[in-house]
Amino acid sequence: MVKSQGGLALEVHNLSKRFGDRVAFSDVSFEVRVGEVFGFLGPNGAGKTTTVRTLGTLLEPTAGSAVVAGIPLRPENGVEIRRRIAIMPESPGLYLRLSVRENLEFFADLYEVDGPRERIDGVLRAVRLADRAGDLCGALSKGLRQRVALARALLSDPQVLFLDEPTAGLDPVAAREVHALIGGLRRRGVTIFLTTHRLEEAERLCDRVAILSTTLRTVGRPDELRDQIFAQSLTVRLVAPLPDPVATFGGLPGVTGWAADESAGYALTVSDPAVAAPGVTRALVAARADVLSISRSQRSLEDVYLELIDPAAIDTDHESG
Template sequence: MIHAEGLSKQFITKGQSRLAVDSLTLHIEQGEVFGFLGPNGAGKTTTVRMLCTLIAPSAGQGWVAGYPLGSQNERIRSSIGILTETPGLYAKLSAVENLTFFARLYGVQEVSKQIEKYLSLLGLWEKRQQPVGSFSKGMRQKLAIARALLHEPPILFLDEPTGGLDPESVKVVRQFIQQLRGEGRTIFICTHNLDEADRLCDRIGILQQRLIRIDTPAGLRQSLYGNSVTVRLASVTDKILAQVRSLPFIHAVQQAEQSLTLQVEDPPQNNPELIRALVTAGADIQFVEEHQQSLETVYFNLLAQAREGSRED
């Protein structure tokens, strides 16, 4: 549904050149919820603007909903819905009047039916005649999501969909995104919220001008030599320590009295062999507990590695 090959964007301001996105290549399948993470200035919003045909790339090529960027931009725009970080709504108009205006721009056939559908789903139907200027930030955000969906696009771009919202509004928006996923829509989410990406996304891409890594949330956690496993033993002997350290999938060993905390590459795959090796060394195992790395830890480690690599270049 979304494909980019070597997509780049360079801005020139007052004679100074700045590369915002550098040779981005990715492929997002139909029905996938894809999370795009990166610090401020990493190029996430620039990428969305290119894919939504709001700005032209400086190099590379891309396809959205099967249509190429540049030559079929109108078809792309009719196939997508977009929630920008600062959605523009008409404050003096009611929710219904706002959506009616945009529905007509999209050529929606059953305007009243579509407006009722999405205002009801997002809990705004009772507020439909109130001016949008009286809405809270969460209500305006939900209204902007409704606007993006009026024409039933197969692809949805969401830039910080829960940024600055109260917990109740965050819950409503997240549940709604999960509902949209169940309908088979392709959803591209830019977010700083790592927990949100972990909960909602099938895969996550981490960007710092260049795409650093792309994987499932579980795959990203495994990317730094897997997760930690704590093994509680009746006693820890030198023979047991030597046996554990000889295993090729063990990358670190920490001992605390009768416990060993081990950094294990792919625990589901390698834990059975680890347990067999411990038993062979005479260990009496009391329990084994896996500790997953947080996505936050992985994210900051990957960014640090990318910065270190760029300094070496």
């Protein structure tokens, strides 16, 4: 695959999809750069899968517009868009009585792939399944079947690859193998649109994420979103509580507030950890405190998600929309 240079892989403007009176998603706008891994997060029923199906030309939007792999999302452009993208759904949809190679031969013929033998050999190597090509898909573990499904999605050499919950139901080892494959695709310049319920997975893999709950709540890099939503802080751990925390922390440069916990720890709200930490350290030494650690508090993407999404709306079961 030739690595694309610059530009946008997806441009979405005020896109909406309704099914009668039910709103699947509404007024969604975002952009995805070429070669980016873009995470699409949200609870079940938020509209993630419907968005993927809409951008993949399987559903027609109710309102708004989009450009997919450089082509306007219009009914007359559906065939051309599908030649430039691939979608890997949560359920692999393989023929279990056929071998790995026979499955890929069937789909290569369906997709009218040029040079199918060489292409199949290439995708098998890419997902590290060349030695399992003769195995029946029904005899493979779920993790291996996910790799076959990824190979199938790569047959058309897509510019944009939509992955819908690619590690759902996989054990940690199999999930890590899929993560490694995604990293390899990124290095080859494939744009990846990833929907996942695994927030640690999104934080590890994605350049940027969007959080959707029918409408788009936010878009950005995980570190940017943390800084936008949460104040910066330092966590102090001591052997014993301070006798006078106000005297120790009050008036220190960069410290704007503090709160104690029940285990001789203190959470300090700071304007800049790099400015505040030296002064905090000196103040603790002067107070003869036995310091176990002083560290910058690190909020996770899960913290951001829970701040923006009502936890009652979260369901780890399969999403229908």
